[in-house]
Amino acid sequence: MDHHDLSDDERELARLVRDFADEVVAPASYEADRTKTLPMHVVAQMGELGLFGLPFPEEYGGQGGDYFALCLAIEGIARVDQSIAITLEAGVSLGAMPVFRFGTEEQKQEYLPSLLAGEHLAGFGLTEPEAGSDAGATRTTARLEGGEWVVNGAKQFITNSGTPITRFVTVTAVTGEKDGRKEISTILVPNGTPGFTVEAPYDKVGWHASDTHPLTFVDARVPEANLLGERGRGFANFLHILDEGRIAIAALSTGAAEGCLEASVDYARKRTVFGEPLSTRQSIQFMLARMQQRVHVARLAWHHAARLRDAGKPFKTEAAIAKLTASDAAMDNARDATQIFGGNGFMNEYPVARHYRDSKILEIGEGTSEVQLLVIARALGVA
Ligand SMILES: Cc1cc2nc3c(=O)[nH]c(=O)nc-3n(C[C@H](O)[C@H](O)[C@H](O)COP(=O)(O)OP(=O)(O)OC[C@H]3O[C@@H](n4cnc5c(N)ncnc54)[C@H](O)[C@@H]3O)c2cc1C
Numbered sequence: 001m002d003h004h005d006l007s008d009d010e011r012e013l014a015r016l017v018r019d020f021a022d023e024v025v026a027p028a029s030y031e032a033d034r035t036k037t038l039p040m041h042v043v044a045q046m047g048e049l050g051l052f053g054l055p056f057p058e059e060y061g062g063q064g065g066d067y068f069a070l071c072l073a074i075e076g077i078a079r080v081d082q083s084i085a086i087t088l089e090a091g092v093s094l095g096a097m098p099v100f101r102f103g104t105e106e107q108k109q110e111y112l113p114s115l116l117a118g119e120h121l122a123g124f125g126l127t128e129p130e131a132g133s134d135a136g137a138t139r140t141t142a143r144l145e146g147g148e149w150v151v152n153g154a155k156q157f158i159t160n161s162g163t164p165i166t167r168f169v170t171v172t173a174v175t176g177e178k179d180g181r182k183e184i185s186t187i188l189v190p191n192g193t194p195g196f197t198v199e200a201p202y203d204k205v206g207w208h209a210s211d212t213h214p215l216t217f218v219d220a221r222v223p224e225a226n227l228l229g230e231r232g233r234g235f236a237n238f239l240h241i242l243d244e245g246r247i248a249i250a251a252l253s254t255g256a257a258e259g260c261l262e263a264s265v266d267y268a269r270k271r272t273v274f275g276e277p278l279s280t281r282q283s284i285q286f287m288l289a290r291m292q293q294r295v296h297v298a299r300l301a302w303h304h305a306a307r308l309r310d311a312g313k314p315f316k317t318e319a320a321i322a323k324l325t326a327s328d329a330a331m332d333n334a335r336d337a338t339q340i341f342g343g344n345g346f347m348n349e350y351p352v353a354r355h356y357r358d359s360k361i362l363e364i365g366e367g368t369s370e371v372q373l374l375v376i377a378r379a380l381g382v383a
Pocket residue numbers: 090094123124125126127131132133134156157158159160204207212361364365366367368369370371
């Protein structure tokens with residue numbers, strides 16, 4: 001279906017990304033998934049296309065676009081490969097965006113150009129073994145000592161934290177106490193800092209080619225100037241970043257849901273059962289129609305949230321609704337697509353099988369579905 005509300009530039013970007021996804025991303029996907037490795041040549045080409053710089057001003061090497069443009073690109077890539085789409089999503093909204101939003105001019109000049117060019121990646125370390133949905137339960141600490149932050153603690157499930165081009169991870173850490181409450185700040189910890197260990201990658205159900213590690217910090221020392229944003233504002237700043245990230249995850253989910261739909265329509269036309277194409281069965285037609293319905297509604301939901309965000313209007317609830325709607329759409333479409341493909345749908349050589357494994361995390365990462373429901377319930381004044 002047509003993206004009815006796109007400008008000419010946006011249409012052009014969507015077309016460019018679609019071609020890139022089909023010609024460069026998709027051919028590498030099966031092997032990357034099988035070997036659980038991030039294909040660095042694909043990351044490099046995304047960098048050359050300017051995708052990592054989409055929503056940033058040109059003065060830092062960005063493309064001068066908006067968040068909507070970034071989400072369009074993420075959607076277009078997720079259609080064929082969620083691992084590559086999340087690498088872009090996390091690279092921009094979790095890696096570069098906190099520096100752009102909260103960094104000093106010096107930090108921006110230092111870190112943004114290479115992140116926006118896709119030459120470096122950065123991670124965002126919020127989740128800990130004892131602090132996930134309840135992110136304020138952070139136990140990692142950072143104390144100031146002789147002009148340095150000394151970081152101790154552990155983070156888990158951190159995307160893009162251990163790629164060959166990862167430059168640093170931004171972590172939340174308790175830096176003190178204020179009015180009886182934890183003071184949480186964010187600190188940039190460069191990879192290679194003594195005492196900072198990127199542990200072995202996880203053995204995940206899906207998103208195999210995406211880079212995810214546990215991190216440990218034992219007296220990891222970084223300069224005092226590595227504080228990102230105001231001391232004590234770390235938690236609030238992270239929540240803002242997550243609100244925005246949810247729109248991008250909704251776009252990613254929409255792309256996944258669409259990839260499943262496209263593959264299913266194609267398969268149902270070609271596959272013969274009982275002497276006729278599978279697509280002649282009304283039960284299959286209705287399944288495909290439902291899949292289309294989900295893609296459409298998911299897309300409208302993220303478009304709406306992204307337009308609000310870019311217009312500088314409140315978007316927290318809309319982002320939560322978009323993420324909830326679109327992640328359900330991806331999961332439902334992946335399940336239906338696998339069913340339509342029959343036994344082939346359970347074979348990894350078919351991309352729908354990969355979407356089936358990959359989609360579950362969409363209902364968990366950057367705020368679980370229950371957390372989105374809490375956000376929506378709060379806006380209703382009942383939670
Ligand atoms: C592949 C992958 C990549 C990730 N990348 C990153 C990253 O780059 N950076 C980062 O910081 N984190 C990352 N995460 C972490 C992710 O954001 C968390 O896993 C997620 O927020 C859930 O936290 P948790 O795993 O601790 O689950 P928990 O918070 O323990 O939740 C367990 C269950 O309880 C439910 N629940 C929790 N609280 C409530 C409540 N109040 N009411 C009702 N139900 C509730 C949840 O919805 C969930 O169903 C990643 C995770 C994965 C798997």
